[in-house]
Amino acid sequence: MARPYSSEMAKLAETFTWAKTADIGPLRLALRTAGLSPLRAIGSGGSLTAAHMLASLHQHFTGRLASVATPLEAAEEPLESGVATWLLSAGGGNIDIMAAAKALILREPRQLGVLCGRADSPLADLCRNHSFVDLLLYPPPAGKDGFLATNSLLGFSALLNRAYATEFGADADWDEAIDRLQMLLPESAPAVQVWREATVPLWPRTTTVVLYGPSTRVGAIDLESKFTEAALGNLQLADYRNFAHGRHHWFAKRAETSAVLAFVTDADRALAERTLALIPTEVPQARIDLSGGHSATALSSLLAALRITEWAGIARGIDPGRPGVPEFGRKLYNLPLPRSHRGASRPRLSPREAAAISRKAGVAPSRLAAMGELDRWRDALGAFRARLHEARFAAVVLDYDGTIVDTRHRFEPASPEMIAELARLATAGARIAVATGRGGSVRRDLQSRLPSSLWSQILVGYYNGAEVAPLVDDSAPDRATTVCAALRPLADALRRQPELAQCARQEDRPFQITLEAVRVMPESRLWDLAQQVILMTGVSDVSVTRSSHSIDIVAAGVSKLNVIEHLRKDIGDGPILTIGDRGRWPGNDYALLREPFSLGVDELSVDPATCWHLGEPGQRGPAVTLDYLSMLEPHDGYLQFGKEALQ
Template sequence: MARPFKTEMSELGTTLDWVVEADISDILLGLEESRDESIIAVGSGGSFSAAHHLARLQQTFNGRVSAAMTPYQFRAEPTADAHCWIFSAGGSNVDVIAAVTAANRAEVAGVNAVTMRRTSALARFVGEDPTMRLHYLAVPSKRDGFLATNSLLAFCAVMTRAYMEMNGNAEGWRQIVAQMRQLIEGQISDSWRAAALQLTGLQHLVVLHGADTSLGAVDLESKLVEAGIVGVQMADYRQFAHGRHHWLAKNGRLSGVLALTSTRDRSLARRTLRLLPSDGPCAVIDVPGSPEEAQLASLLAAFYITEELSFARGIDPGQPGVPEFGRKLYSLTVGKADRRTRHQASVDRKRCVRPAGLSSKPHSGPSDSIEVAHRLFEEDLTSTPFGAVVLDYDGTVVDTQDRFELPREDLVAEVLRILHCRLQLGIATGRGRSAGADLRAVIPEEFWPLVTIGYYNGAVIRDLADTEPLDEPSQPSGQLDMVHDVLQRDDSTLRLTLRAHQLTVEPEAGLSKDKLWQHVRMLVDELELPLVRVVRSSHSIDVLDSSTSKLHVVDAVAARVQTAAVLRIGDRGRWPGNDYALLASPLGLSVDQVSQDLTECWNIAPEGIRGTRATLYYLRSVDVLDGIGRMRLEKDE
């Protein structure tokens, strides 16, 4: 972890060039999924600056309250409803592994890990969980030295580029790039260096910043303290006015002030600095441009200031030397957290979606607790024989981000086991023929007669063996046609797919899925269309006519086996999810979202097990004898 800092600084231009040309489509996809949610951004050391930057971007562009946390803080305070983004250049320190483990156990809404190393402990952990995403940035510069430089520039610039492109401001991004190149190569950075030299030989430095220079201030505090250059107190201009100024009153001769200013706060900065005592040095670092230009410019300023103040003290911040106790501290583990039992995890999932005080049925007494309801649900589940299993497809048989791939081999092996035991299988999917083709690719032909598929959310029921074209009516219902025409006329940014019984609405990049859902639902209500309903899948909004229901698949397999008892497994069991009706049963199991009802649609998989891994857990718990299935659940320890 030691490289000459000047060598790292000489590579900044190359790193910026890489950011401009890099394929960031996977980053964009992860951010699109996070668009409507709060983000908890996690990083330690220099990566905390990247976490701060992402949290601010999410609030600025998407209006979602977000926060930056250290891995230790996140481990103690995970938030299940938020999306978690974890930054680590190397991906192998004990704290980042603790953070991603905590994210998995808390079952946060989404996990994205951003790293510079394709092979690391972080990459291995994320690679084993298909509900998480790994973003590998193949920056051409060598690994950072003691301080984060090129990795941090890449993290922050990639995120800025992504948000600006998501919001249709590619021209703004090009302007930022042009300015950044001038700063790396030009005279402004020389003026920053000269200003920094006014602050040498101090014991303490007060760093003041505005709204558009917070990134530089956060990183400057990190770098100067980590390299042992000078103690830093950081505050924005108004927070400084609330008591922190008193430091200068008592320690002014040993302290200096470094003020980061930009277009929005120059006036406030000037008025603030005029009031400060004159017994200590004060340097002003002015950064040009729009708010987003100023943020990245302030980061570059932090690099140049660190370089000048460090070498003025005779310290190379890229290789300052690490004391033995520091090496031991870096490797110190925080200890293992207590894992929740399966019962605790199941109860917590229900509790998260139920309003406080809500009872499962009218006039229920104190025994009607979530804990008791879970015990009763599992007792009924394990004591009820069933004649078939019906599975949702996307998010259940294949994970959402792998939905264009074939089902995983271990899950297919369990499907074949229950089919070999002559248990009937149903598949309820919003797709058309592609789902049947993928299943025929992994299920031997001898088992095809045992599999029933409901295409287009149950509108078309076929045996897996049936490879004929899906003979839908040529015209959709009049009400679906009406919704399609209004959406097509009012908004050309939507991808609309109209079929006989289903209209699929998918957002183009830059459109919030939550806002799209509200828009489509409001339209259906305004048009007063009683024969259609609107549901959400993991990647689209579906408008369905009255003849469409995944319950048709349940009815079809139930008729085959002559029993109403059918086990149902899906992922979107919370209203308005497209599995809400399917899982509204005492035999309904979710691999992700659960409903509020205490008598149905539970997720009873072990802690941290979601998606296809939860499906695999459920299928492995199915015992089959003479074509009849029973659930056998492990005991909680």
């Protein structure tokens, strides 16, 4: 049974205290990734307001475009995979958010973030089965909301404000927001009482026009949501300038039944006052004055919306927390989303095949069929898979970050399941090699998990193949931090570049220079800065590649292919299976995944002859690597894919 709205409001202070102290480390990490691209925030009901808050914060702090969508829109409308896609749901169980999540997982966007308030929800369970999803679980202390979103909404909004401000170097904004909210949370606060008295003239009128500025839009949106869902009255929304484009005409015809509620901040005060002064005097006005920067006014407007909903309910004899749900409403709530027709034209393709072609071609199979291109891609896939099934592999070479371990947790050892598969294959006599851009940390991690009896038959190529040694060799790699003579002028020039000195960490090794961003920065920017320095110094005999977290500059002759050359000395010319996550140029697995028998787990080259991602739909990264390895069957020291594998 729904709870009284007043009982929900009584817990707001507790919720805000929780939002101030909760561990936002995972949320910050996810927002760091989101900050590199445009963002789409998806929610329904009260979570739609939280989605608007997320979009507003993203644009404000990153300068990148952000939009809002409902689950129906998200499930049906195509979107470029590079857009960060976020789902917000307090309960994680409604039919709409589940349908959107399933559709989006199958599209495998570059980032899929899910902010959910229930760890034991169907949404959380679904996301756990797709490890590339950034699942962010933040159950608010007040528990499940009543009929309207209250504590979950304030909690999510405060967490997002805190995480964005902290991650993007605006701690003062969050400190100011804390101060403002602390003063407004008590129902008896002087400012809150001023708001309440100001809104009294609104309630005899049937229509309220809500005017707002950029930072208070979220409060206006939430008011409209709550007034509609609880049947408290008619609301119209407009920012101060859009109101001037025809919406003001409402008062010319219906002034006697209308009122104005205006959110006024320091940033828009002059415009607000001039606008309000021109509204006919017979139209009652209520001003909600808010002070502070973007975070402070956004959160204050949301808190004001929650309060105003309560006062409107009291005045109009409706408890917003339990307005009563009609039977037809319950039936409407449980209607399923329409079945998607996006993949209808996929003749004779299994789900795994359809996903593989879509990833490789960059176009959905249905569109390829319409263009007459599907047969070509299907034939290429069939030929590649046939070669895989026929081959008897004497060795497997794997990238490490993004392939064996999740890039988001790259300083943690490989999972027990991954280690078990590597040990199974090595025990069967197959040679295993790891080609990584990292150094000794990989050796230590693998030694800590794999049985020492297997170390001698596992090869590691450190620093992108600059040094190759058996896992058992504790002297490898070279720990020197001085680059070779060929790279020294470039290393010095990179350190002198002003922007790189501020935004990147530089690590020098004998044959490799690594640049890693220390703040939110697009890979393309770091790449351009490195390339500019290379051009200016005139250094030509180097290779530059991108990994999932850095840019590596290596001396001539350094390549992950060096690992394969070392293996060839022992195994001859037999087929070698290579697996990596960055097969698209200039990814640091590009050369490795140009080999004839190469499987990708994320980014792919455009070559139809090799470097295919054949994982299950909605999977990428180490989960796909694990899938590949589990399908390999040992036979007399060789490895083969079973007949039914990769179908």
